[in-house]
Amino acid sequence: MQLYRVLTGPDDSSFCHRVSEALSKGWQLYGDPSYAHDPVAGTMRVAQAVVKTVQGAKYSSDMKLGEQ
Structure with missing residues (x-):
């Protein structure tokens, strides 16, 4: 299953850290x-x-995408 999310925020280092954290958890741009x-x-x-991409998971609208 492939998950999709959009990260938003001010154009500053905090946003860059959020994107970097997502990348470190296996998310791809x-x-x-x-x-x-x-x-x-x-x-x-x-x-x-x-x-x-998450193997073996089933999509639910209750999923916390940031925790995947």
């Missing part, structure tokens, strides 16, 4: 990152999709 300006906060936001 899926596509290019996306950037957008948040006019309310006055900052840039970034998003990165990641995927992971």
